[in-house]
Structures are given as C-alpha cells and as structure tokens.
Amino acid sequence: MYRGKGINENISTEYLLREYDELISCKSLGDYNCCEVISIFLWNKKQKSTSNIYTIFTFEERISVVEKSENLFEKLERITDEYSLGIQRKVLEVSKIRDIFKMLCTSREKQRIDIGDGDLQVGHLEGVTKVFIQQDSTREILLNKILKNNFRNGSYVLEFFDIDKTVLKIWTPRELEKLTEKIHSVLPIDLFSVSDRIGNFVFQFPSLNVSSSYLTNETERELTYQVSFCKECEKDDEFMLLSEGNTDDSVVAFGTKIFTRDGCKVTFTVGDASRICKTTVIDLKRQLILSRQDTSFMRKISTIMEIGSQYGEQRLIYDENGSLVSTLEPVCAEDICVGPPICRMRDDYIRNRQYDRRVEELYVRAEFRRYGRNVQANKAVADVIALMNRVKIGKVYLWDPYLTVEDLLHTWYFTTSTNVKLYAITSGEIAEKSKVSVHTWISEQQKIMNKRSNHYGIHAELRCQWADYGYSFHDRFLMNVRKDEDRPQVWSLGTSINSLGKKHHIIQSVEHPQMLVDAFEELWEELSDPECLVWKKGM
Amino acid sequence: MEEGNVIVENEIKKDVWGAINTLRFTSKIGENAKRADRMFFEHLQEGLKSGDIDKIYEFIEAYERGRGLNSDPIVRKLFQKAYDEDAKRLCRILAEKDSIIDYWGYLSSNCETYMIVGFTKMDVEYPCFYYECARILLKRLQEDLLRQEGIITAVKKLADIDVKLWKRWLQKNESNPCWQKLLFTVLSQVDKKALEIFAQTIHLDMTIQDHKPDILSPAFESLSDSSKNYILVHVSGIILDRWKDLIEKKKKVFASINKPLFTGYINLILNSIQKSLQDKEKWKTAFLKQAEILEEDMYRWYDREINMESIFFYDITQLYYILIVGQECQLIEIDEVISDCGQKVKMVIERYDYFWRECEGQKADFEKHLRDNSIFK
Incomplete structure (x- = not known):
C-alpha cells in the first residue's frame, strides 16, 4: 500500500545547543548552579548490558552544591528473570552538563552512549526544540508526572525523544505496569501514564525566579496582579504580563503590562473577572515564557x-x-x-446551550445515540451499518449472544469494503430458546446462508459459544479495528442486532476500547474448536 | 400530698440507713424503644456482665445526652440526712455496691457536690467509685475550688490504685478544658508509673483550637519549679521520643499542614527538648542537623505541592522549637558555622515564601527569633 511520508525532522546540533545556552543563561528564568540527574535504567543479565528507561536532568538553584551520587535501590530490583531495574541520582555542577547535552546531540544515531556511568543502550534519538510546560492548575498537565516539582510557574524542557522504543516493546502491559510501579515506589515519576516518554532524555529548566499572584475585588470586575523576582535580573530586561479571561470560547477579560526587573503591581479593570484566567509572564528580550497558569477563583x-x-x-x-x-x-x-458571590443570570442559558451542543456532537461522532423513542427502528440499523462501513482496511468484531446469520444479512452484507473481515461471536442461548440442539441450530443457519446470497466480497466467520466452550456473556459490542488508526473504536449497542431501534436503547462508545478488543480476541481463541463454527466465508 | 411527705419525712428520721438499704436502682427499656435505645441498653447489659467499662459508659453518656437522670427530692433528702449523720458509712455503702451504674444512679442525681467531694477524700477499695465521682464533678459546671479539689483527689487516687482507669481518664478527658486546668496539679502528685502512662497516652499533636485560650501552658507554668522538675524528669524522655516519631510518621504519609505545628502540649515538648539539649554544643548540633534536614527535604521529588508544603512545615516546626529552646535557655552562641547555616535557613524561607501565606504572623515571629539571636540579620 502507498504510504507518503515527509523527511524525518532533524534539528541541528547548533540549534539545540543555542537553545540550551539561551535557557541556561537566562537569569529571569533561574540562576542555576547545579543539576540533579535521575537515571532510570534496565540491566539485562544475559547480555550484560544497560538500557535507558528514562533520564532527566533538572537544573536547580541550590544553596550549596555538593556533588554526589547514590543508588535509590540498595540492589537492582528484579523485574523478570532477564531484566533488573536500577535508579541512580546524581548532583553535578551545572558546568558539567553542557558536554553531556552536546554528546547527546551528536550521538542521536549511535544507539549507545556514555553519560558518565558506562555504556547505555538507547534508541534513535530525535532532538526536540524547547517546549514550555506549565504547572498544573485548573487542568492537570500529564507531562508534569515525569518532571520534577513543576508546581510553580512552569518549566522549559529540551528533550531527546527515543523513536525506537525498544525498551517499551519487550514488555507485556502487565510487566510494564510492574516496572513503572517499582519506579513510582521511590520517585513520583509516572511512566505508565506517560509511556511515550520511555527511553527519552529530558532536560528540565524550571522557572524559579518570578513570583506572581492575583486577586479580584468584591464586584469581580478587577484583577490586581503582583509580579516580582526573587533574584536580580539584568538591567535592561523587559517583561510583559498578559492576562486573559475566557468563557464560552470568548475573551471576556484582557490586560497587559510591560515592566522592568523591579516587578509590577497593576490592576486591570476587566468587567468580568470571575472566569478562568490565563496568566502569562514573558521575558520580552529573550522571548521566553517565565510563568503560565490557567486559574480561577473558588466562587462556590x-x-x-x-x-x-x-x-x-x-x-x-x-x-x-x-x-x-x-x-x-x-x-x-x-x-x-x-456562593457564588455574584450571579450572572445569563450563565444558565449559556450552559444549557453548551449542553445541547455537546449532545449533538456526541451524536455526530457516534459517541452517544439514543433509539427507540421518537426515532425510527431502521435508523438504528442504518447507523450500525454506517459504523461498520467506517472500516475500509482492517477488522470488525461483533459480539452478541443472540446473533444469527439473518442479522449478518441485514447489516454486514450492506457494507461496501472488500478488504475488511468480520469476526462474530454468538451464543447457544438462541438454540436453547428455540428448544433445539446447538448442532441443529447451526445446521439451520448454514442452510439459510446457502440460499440467501452469492456472498461476493464477503469475509466473515461466526462462532458460537456454548457448553464448556469459552464463557457465557451478555453485553453486545461492535468493534472497529482499523489498520490506519492506532486505537480501536468500540460501541456498546445496548440491545441485540435483531432488535435494534425496536425498543429504547443507547449506542455509546466505550472509553477503554482496547480492553474489550483483548477480551473478544481471547474468547475467539477459546472458540476455535470446529464444534463452535456456525458459518464461514472468505476467511 | 403534704401529709404524705410528712409521713415519709418521719420515716426517714426514724431509720435512714434502713431506708437507704431498701433503695434499688434498676434499668429497663420500653418495648417500643427505637433501635438506638435498644442497642445502648443491650451494650449496657453486656458491659455489666463482662465488666466492660466502655460499654457501660456508652450507655451512661447516651442517657446524659438525652433526658438525663431525674432526681427524687425525697431520696435526695435521705442521702443528705445520711451524709450528715455518718458520711463515711454512706460512702462505704455506696462504694460497696461495686457497680458503675449504681454509682451513677445514686451519686449524680442524689448527691450534692460537697458530698461527692467528701467521698473522694475517704478511702475505699473501689477505683471505679473514684472514677465516677471525678467524672460527675467534672461535668458539673461550677468553677469553684471545692469541685476542683474533689476532682484532683479522686483522680490522684485513681492513678495510685488502678492504672487502667487512670489511662482511661486521661484519654477521655484530654481535650476537656476544665480537666486541662487541673492536669498538671494532678501530675505533680502522682507516682512515676502514672507519669509514664500519661506521657505514653496523650496525643502530642492535640491542637489548640483557633481563638480559644491556651490552657495547658499557663497551667504548667503556674506550678512550682520543683513540681515542674518532678514531672519533667519522668516524662521528658518519653515525650521527646514520641514527638520525634510522630513527626516522622506524619512526614512519611504527608499528613497535611499549612503552618508550623503548635500543639496544646508545646510547653511539655519544649521542656523535653530542653532536657535533651543541656549545653551549647548539643544545641548547635541539633540546629545544624535540623537545618540540613530542611534543606535536603526541599530538594526531594514530590507528587504534589501540598506534600512539599507539609514537609516544609514539619521541618520548620522542629527548627522553630529548637530556636525557642535555644533562646529561652541561652544556648545560642553564634559562630561562623551557625551563621552560614542561618543564612541557608533564611534563603529557604524566602524561596518558599508562598508557603507562609496562611501564617504570615508565624513567619515574622520565626524570622524574629533568628534575628534576635543574630543567627541572621
């Protein structure tokens, strides 16, 4: 199949070093005098090699710098028979870090580097230009789970991104969970939630110098800011405070102030200071963000x-x-x-409109649809066919305890792609309800299929769970496993295919689709006995 | 009715003791009682059967929260008469009932305060009798010295003869302000074992309620030096160890605080620290060590800012206490090492200035302590 792709991004060493030098020397950001290095690694007992799981260099202003090195586990922690985990913490003078950074820049393709403690196996590293990661405030920022104490102002990050993720590929999900739990038991680094950063090298430049706070007044019409610096910045430095209040995709409050290293105290008369406020402090000369937060007052x-x-x-x-x-x-x-201290009657109308819109969006995205009440029965069937048709290359799984070949004829047979395979599971309950044996029922199903279509372009298999084959189930699911998408899509149908739209039910998308796909595939394997095969074509 | 009372009065005059002997205190419950009442009553029966004091008092306290016991004026007169005639005999008769429920029934509704105070001064071999006397006196709200005297006497006897009841008394009344006023007076009179139980039992992190006066500290300070010393000799070691353990445990689970931890027992803790820091060298070592802990803790990784803030204040609390002791006992002798350390502490306080937003007064006080001792300018 054709895959068009651009050239791989390759930021030059000069560019990355320039950014490094800019950040390390920016006094308004921090007067860094040392760097704490946390190195999380895997030891391979068989190959006698060490692989990088995650290394972070956090620049700090310490009162006194004492270089040291320690292992956070007394001895390496066994994860599997082959692999053990280690975590090392070092404190180094800040002047020593540039060489390490440079070495990473120049060794991105080498897959083996030494940052001071022996050879470390790494993947191909993609250099990432500086990124500002703000502190958690009204929203949790997931990346803060792998940064050190990013509680105030935020941090700049330079990163070397492992694009092979070899380390990630050797683990089952359970083993990865165990590994990341062990790490979390000694350090609040959550590599399970942020698994895309496994194998990476991160350089964190926290914003330490600036301090900002703000208040509103009784009528919630003013925002009074106070910004100051803990340490002196350079004489000709210039800064900007930018404040923006948002609601309903509109800017309802806005203010800016340019100030010097002496800080500022300013009041913006904004009209409505009760909303979520995005506050940014910027170093204008260096074009760097010193602080950013989305906050709102507790009003109720x-x-x-x-x-x-x-x-x-x-x-x-x-x-x-x-x-x-x-x-x-x-x-x-x-x-x-x-509370709230001040009521704005318009907010109820706006909230209701936003809710209605959200319901509409959920419908369009097929995340939530309701049937059986003022909605025609065949609409539900049409919608299910449309969902099946979304897959052009890949697989569709259908899981329904009362599924019959008739149901397939009414739905699957109306899909148009010839590159998609249908895997369907039904159960022996239909046979039981019809008071016939499962064998008799299967035979009847096959007779129906022999005369109802020429089956052109069809690739489908229907298996039956019954007796001790597999396990009994109740819920009905439709699952799209598309080759062109990373995540499967799964819908709970709320009713069997044969009664779609006839009574009130809901089709809604499922939040953790992969778990259900795994469960289906597991049951599918358990029904591989010929006694479970109902019908098969083009598989 | 008048005539009936006269007849009873006459009978009382004839044979007080005979009448008292005929008194019976029983408890029963209506058939339509709600579940709560049935449960309390059931627990009372269980408690009486097994000697479980907690279950018996559960009933008594529930009853007192509700209707309370009514007193019969004739029975009151009977008791008064008996007391006037032979207080010791009455005391012995009541104590020999050896039943908390009877003590409660007879003492709380039929005996005046002066009578109960009188009982506490008599010697009987029933510690529960003293316990109930003290409990009733504590509940009565008069602030007079007689009542206080009775409580002190009864509780001291308790400490002497029944350590379990002594411990229970301490646990149940720890946060009672009326008891707090008398605590140290009692402690200055009990033996070593009782003092050790006290030190092991109290909740060192018992808070002083906002806007309420601190009672324990003035109560301790009002003792004579010899009484204070007597108490401290036996409790300070235990209290200091427990205090250190407590802080460590709280740090380990990041128990949330947003200001230095000043507890109701601050005086005891400070005095216990003082006992361990006998000279300037020891004070210096403690100060330097605690400052180092503070600095190191601020370089650790934290899940959330609130965890970091809590650790900050536990460390500041320890430093604060060491400073206060150093200042009060003139253990601070400034040298270069202490001065450098003081600068580091100052930098840490300034760096985490925003942690003090709820307690700026305490920050100012802490800095004042450091400045007053020339630890930093």
Missing part, C-alpha cells in the same frame, strides 16, 4: 452533609425464606451550597 462550595446516629434505624433485607440476609443503616443527607 457545595458539600453534602450526611447525618446518622450511632445506632441508626436499619433497612432489613430478607431472602425468599424470610431469613435476614443483610442490614443497612441509611443516612440522611443534606446539600449545603455557598
């Missing part, structure tokens, strides 16, 4: 107070024989709500 507190007594009255639950099986002490709950 809601809580639920539950009151029960020491021995409250109980709810009693009996079985069919009148024996007490369970007791429960219900409690009385009351909601307490304080």
